[in-house]
Amino acid sequence: MEIKINPKYPSVTDLRKRAMVKMPKFAFEYLDGGCNEDINLDKNRTDLQKIELMPQYLSKFDKSNLKTELFGHTYDAPFGIAPVGLQGLMWPNSPEILAKSAFNHNIPFILSTVTTSSIERVAELTEGKSWFQLYHPAEEKVKRDLLDRAAHAGTDVLVILADVPTFGYRPRDVRNGLAMPPSMSLKNIIEVFRKPDWAIQTLIHGQPAFKTMEKYMPKGLNLKKLGEFMDTTFSGRLNEDRIASIRDQWKGKLVIKGVVNEIDAQKAINLGVDGLIVSNHGGRQLDAGQSSIVPMTHLAKKYKDEIKIMVDSGLRGGPDIARAMANGAEFTFMGRSFMYGVGALGKEGGNHTISLMKREFQQVMEQLCCENVVDLPKHLIVE
Numbered sequence: 328m329e330i331k332i333n334p335k336y337p338s339v340t341d342l343r344k345r346a347m348v349k350m351p352k353f354a355f356e357y358l359d360g361g362c363n364e365d366i367n368l369d370k371n372r373t374d375l376q377k378i379e380l381m382p383q384y385l386s387k388f389d390k391s392n393l394k395t396e397l398f399g400h401t402y403d404a405p406f407g408i409a410p411v412g413l414q415g416l417m418w419p420n421s422p423e424i425l426a427k428s429a430f431n432h433n434i435p436f437i438l439s440t441v442t443t444s445s446i447e448r449v450a451e452l453t454e455g456k457s458w459f460q461l462y463h464p465a466e467e468k469v470k471r472d473l474l475d476r477a478a479h480a481g482t483d484v485l486v487i488l489a490d491v492p493t494f495g496y497r498p499r500d501v502r503n504g505l506a507m508p509p510s511m512s513l514k515n516i517i518e519v520f521r522k523p524d525w526a527i528q529t530l531i532h533g534q535p536a537f538k539t540m541e542k543y544m545p546k547g548l549n550l551k552k553l554g555e556f557m558d559t560t561f562s563g564r565l566n567e568d569r570i571a572s573i574r575d576q577w578k579g580k581l582v583i584k585g586v587v588n589e590i591d592a593q594k595a596i597n598l599g600v601d602g603l604i605v606s607n608h609g610g611r612q613l614d615a616g617q618s619s620i621v622p623m624t625h626l627a628k629k630y631k632d633e634i635k636i637m638v639d640s641g642l643r644g645g646p647d648i649a650r651a652m653a654n655g656a657e658f659t660f661m662g663r664s665f666m667y668g669v670g671a672l673g674k675e676g677g678n679h680t681i682s683l684m685k686r687e688f689q690q691v692m693e694q695l696c697c698e699n700v701v702d703l704p705k706h707l708i709v710e
Contacts, residue, residue: 330682336671339643339664342680346418346670350525351518353503354417358666361610362495367618368610371641374618378650379708383696391692393685395700397435397635397658398484398580398601400456404685405700406648407435409639409662410460410486410584415443415535418676419528421669427452428677432685437486437660438539441557445538446476455481460584462488463569465562469543474576476539485577486604490585492564495612528673570598582637587622592630602635609640609662620651627655645687649695653703 336342347355361368395405408429414421422444429436430453438449440462449457459477464470477485503514519526529535537544537557544556565583574581583595584604595603605623607616619640627636638651639660651659661684668680692698695706 330685331678332682332686333672333675333679336679337683339667339680339683342664342667342671342676345672346667349522350417350670351522353500353518354525355670356499356503357413357497358411358417358663358670360497360499361614362497362612363614365610366614367607367616370618371607371610371620372643374620375641375647375650378620378654380649380653380691380695380703380706381708382694382706386696388693388696389698391689391697392699393689393692395658400483402435403433404648404688405652405657406642406659406661406684406688407458408437408665409660410437410439410442410488411662411666412439412441413443413535414439414666415532417666418669418673419525419532419535420674421666421676423448423452424669424674425665425677426457428681430454430456431678432681434681435483435660440473440488440539440561441537443535443538445541446473446480446482448538450480450482456483458482458484458486458582460486460488461573462491462561463565464560466560469560470573471576472543473539474573478577478579482579484580484582484602485573486582486584487565487570487573488585489565489583489591490587490606490608490612495608497611524673567594567598570595570600574599582635584639586626587617587619589626589629592626592634596630596633600634602637603630604637604639604660605656606639620654623651623656624654627657631655631657645684645689645691648684648688649691649703652700653707655704 336345393404395402408425422442426436426449435458437458437460439460446459459482580601582602582604583600585606586592586595586603587605592603605619605626607619619638623638635657637658638656642648642651642659642661643664648659665680668676672679697703697706
């Protein structure tokens with residue numbers, strides 16, 4: 328797809344600033360924040376920025392090829408759109424905007440169980456070429472039905488979420504009354520009136536809801552009871568028996584997201600899992616944990632020949648993609664960057680942000696004199 332970038336917003340920083348202006352405060356802070364004191368949120372960025380790459384300027388060079396093979400599919404770049412919950416609350420219709428943009432640009436889009444579009448709708452937009460992230464349901468019949476729906480929709484890859492055995496403690500969301508639906512305090516009502524674009528788009532697309540989960544909800548469910556329903560519906564802590572059961576039912580590629588240590592990685596390999604997304608949930612779960620790039624680097628060195636090692640959390644743009652790939656990642660994912668894009672530019676935000684990522688990453692590859700993505704580790708500066 329042709330790369331088009333709005334010159335008013337040539338960086339993710341610009342998109343973030345614009346999104347902050349256009350989104351209600353409760354929605355922006357839900358997107359932008361980490362947990363507790365944001366320590367791990369900050370470490371994700373600072374640890375990535377410490378990675379340095381060596382350019383070459385006098386070597387013979389043709390051009391850089393961004394295409395990357397993963398699970399039998401050749402993508403146009405080595406990055407995808409990470410799963411994000413409550414997307415339609417942050418910007419109306421955003422999961423559909425991003426799914427369609429990802430399909431047009433030939434990169435993967437991962438749909439979260441708890442976002443605001445359904446498995447079937449995203450499959451329609453992507454011709455079945457999306458991934459699906461499963462929050463593990465408490466009831467076996469719900470789990471089996473979700474997997475059947477994903478398989479019937481043609482989902483390429485199933486991602487099991489591992490790092491939410493409990494929800495992170497997020498002071499901003501507590502202050503803002505963030506739930507589903509959000510508490511319409513006087514402060515939040517004023518915020519909505521101050522953001523007319525968000526309000527109008529919400530009127531057009533309707534109040535956000537957990538579309539994938541609607542069929543399992545009791546009829547006539549009071550919206551005030553929706554949070555309680557979701558709490559009792561999901562049982563986030565994985566174990567080997569649960570993974571083995573999913574592996575038995577799911578015939579496609581299976582990935583676990585949130586693994587950050589050797590013990591869990593080895594268990595995943597033993598259970599026949601095809602890939603890991605090393606992640607700390609964007610710094611939103613454990614403030615006392617490591618940044619995502621640190622365990623990813625270690626796991627890639629030890630297990631790269633046994634399982635696909637991918638990474639998310641903390642990446643913002645092209646230089647970060649190159650840093651992670653040079654450090655051993657085989658693919659990368661980002662969530663906030665793309666949500667900043669739709670928050671800033673609405674329906675144009677997906678194409679703009681993907682184009683921006685491609686252009687930034689291409690420029691880094693050309694500076695390094697690196698023709699193929701798999702050669703990025705050769706440019707890593709090791710102290």
